[in-house]
Amino acid sequence: MGFVHPLMETDYVAEFPHNHMDRRPRKRPRFAWDFPQAHPKAQSGLYFGQDVGNGTSMGPSRVLLTDHSGLYLKGLAQKGSPPWRDDDKDGHYMFALGENLTPRYKIHRKIGEGTFGQVLECWDRETREMVAVKVVRSIKKYREAAMSEIDALQLLGKYDRNGSRCVQIRNWFDYRNHICIVFEMLGPSIYDFLRKNSYRPFPVDLVRELGRQLLECVAFMHDLRLVHTDLKPENILFVSPDYVKIPDYKVPVHSFSEAACYKRLPKSSAIKVIDFGSTADGHKHHNYIVSTRHYRAPEVILGLGWSYSCDIWSVGCILVELCTGEALFQTHDNLEHLAMMERVLGPLPQQMLKRVDRHAEKYVRRGRLDWPDNATSRDSIKANLVMQHVDHSAGDIIDLLQGLLRYDPSTRLTAHSALGHPFFSRDLYRRL
Numbered sequence: 001m002g003f004v005h006p007l008m009e010t011d012y013v014a015e016f017p018h019n020h021m022d023r024r025p026r027k028r029p030r031f032a033w034d035f036p037q038a039h040p041k042a043q044s045g046l047y048f049g050q051d052v053g054n055g056t057s058m059g060p061s062r063v064l065l066t067d068h069s070g071l072y073l074k075g076l077a078q079k080g081s082p083p084w085r086d087d088d089k090d091g092h093y094m095f096a097l098g099e100n101l102t103p104r105y106k107i108h109r110k111i112g113e114g115t116f117g118q119v120l121e122c123w124d125r126e127t128r129e130m131v132a133v134k135v136v137r138s139i140k141k142y143r144e145a146a147m148s149e150i151d152a153l154q155l156l157g158k159y160d161r162n163g164s165r166c167v168q169i170r171n172w173f174d175y176r177n178h179i180c181i182v183f184e185m186l187g188p189s190i191y192d193f194l195r196k197n198s199y200r201p202f203p204v205d206l207v208r209e210l211g212r213q214l215l216e217c218v219a220f221m222h223d224l225r226l227v228h229t230d231l232k233p234e235n236i237l238f239v240s241p242d243y244v245k246i247p248d249y250k251v252p253v254h255s256f257s258e259a260a261c262y263k264r265l266p267k268s269s270a271i272k273v274i275d276f277g278s279t280a281d282g283h284k285h286h287n288y289i290v291s292t293r294h295y296r297a298p299e300v301i302l303g304l305g306w307s308y309s310c311d312i313w314s315v316g317c318i319l320v321e322l323c324t325g326e327a328l329f330q331t332h333d334n335l336e337h338l339a340m341m342e343r344v345l346g347p348l349p350q351q352m353l354k355r356v357d358r359h360a361e362k363y364v365r366r367g368r369l370d371w372p373d374n375a376t377s378r379d380s381i382k383a384n385l386v387m388q389h390v391d392h393s394a395g396d397i398i399d400l401l402q403g404l405l406r407y408d409p410s411t412r413l414t415a416h417s418a419l420g421h422p423f424f425s426r427d428l429y430r431r432l
């Protein structure tokens with residue numbers, strides 16, 4: 001399988017410092033250099049071809065606000081798909097809530113949008129359950145990435161023994177030049193919880209449970225030679241949407257709102273990882289840019305080549321974020337990112353800086369990072385970030401984080417070794 005991400009080679013030119021960004025701009029930049037084109041592989045899905053439409057064209061919004069009551073919808077339920085519509089200018093599928101995607105899937109609502117397409121909650125008339133359908137943009141590179149995602153999902157599904165923690169693919173098909181991937185329906189993401197909780201940290205026992213499951217997922221993928229490359233809180237979903245509100249006694253005194261006095265916690269800590277569209281073959285050499293900025297490993301930024309351990313770095317960043325509520329490296333600039341790493345973790349090793357590629361050599365001067373504050377503040381993770389949030393298990397989690405966030409990828413913990421760390425031997429997070 002060739003899982004090279006088709007979008008990443010251009011990332012060097014696409015990544016630039018952003019001046020007017022919201023607090024956590026998470027998406028990789030979108031590319032609009034392609035025209036819709038059929039993918040030859042798209043003829044061989046688990047299930048294929050339900051299109052019965054013909055042409056009308058609609059306005060700019062992807063969710064159409066037409067009146068769907070009465071005869072129109074009844075007609076659709078019988079006939080199958082709605083009339084043909086043009087995609088929007090970015091190749092997104094245009095739809096109306098309540099209509100069929102295909103005769104089998106009825107669209108209930110839109111639950112997400114990513115670089116690759118839109119995710120729709122649909123009623124599956126055949127299995128009589130809600131599913132999440134990713135409708136991929138009708139653009140060649142995204143279609144190809146979707147086919148790679150399907151390859152990865154099918155491989156993961158084949159070896160899954162009910163505990164892989166990877167979202168399950170239920171079906172896929174090619175519909176009006178959009179690859180559609182049908183997934184089991186999951187709940188909100190870890191990031192959704194952080195946001196709803198105004199970026200307050202999770203309890204350390206929950207962090208332990210989430211970290212353990214995340215590492216189980218990564219270990220399972222790595223055993224199958226797959227590198228996820230885009231692990232981040234948005235791509236980790238709770239299986240259930242249920243949560244409880246508990247009083248938060250650590251709320252700042254100046255905050256009077258009722259929401260600030262309560263914190264949402266999931267009823268069940270069970271999670272699954274999603275978004276396998278950037279999955280790569282771990283046995284091949286890669287040095288294109290991967291990962292969403294804040295979770296990107298130093299070897300990726302420095303152009304030194306990367307493999308399995310770039311996922312481990314992302315897990316380290318995610319665990320710190322769960323403990324503190326804030327992204328560990330909140331930046332959009334490579335040099336500042338590396339300088340922040342030095343502030344938290346100490347100086348980058350000389351042997352890494354000596355090997356930087358031509359894109360990254362501008363960040364290095366006389367064997368050191370070319371950053372004014374380079375030699376000054378060297379706060380440790382312990383002093384600066386985590387200690388204040390974790391109390392009793394601080395020692396354990398800091399030791400684990402230091403293993404996950406080692407600069408040198410060859411000495412970084414593996415997923416299996418991390419799972420054996422004493423931090424994970426403590427009591428499990430209990431259901432509330």
Ligand SMILES: Nc1ncnc2c1ncn2[C@@H]1O[C@H](COP(=O)(O)OP(=O)(O)OP(=O)(O)O)[C@@H](O)[C@H]1O
Pocket residue numbers: 027028111112113114115116117118119132134167183184185186187189234235237274275276277
């Ligand atoms: N199985 C699922 N159940 C519920 N929601 C889902 C599911 N899969 C995806 N979503 C929602 O849809 C969003 C987009 O999905 P996904 O990350 O797979 O798309 P993407 O286009 O690859 O995104 P990105 O731009 O991050 O690469 C997710 O953040 C999540 O909110």
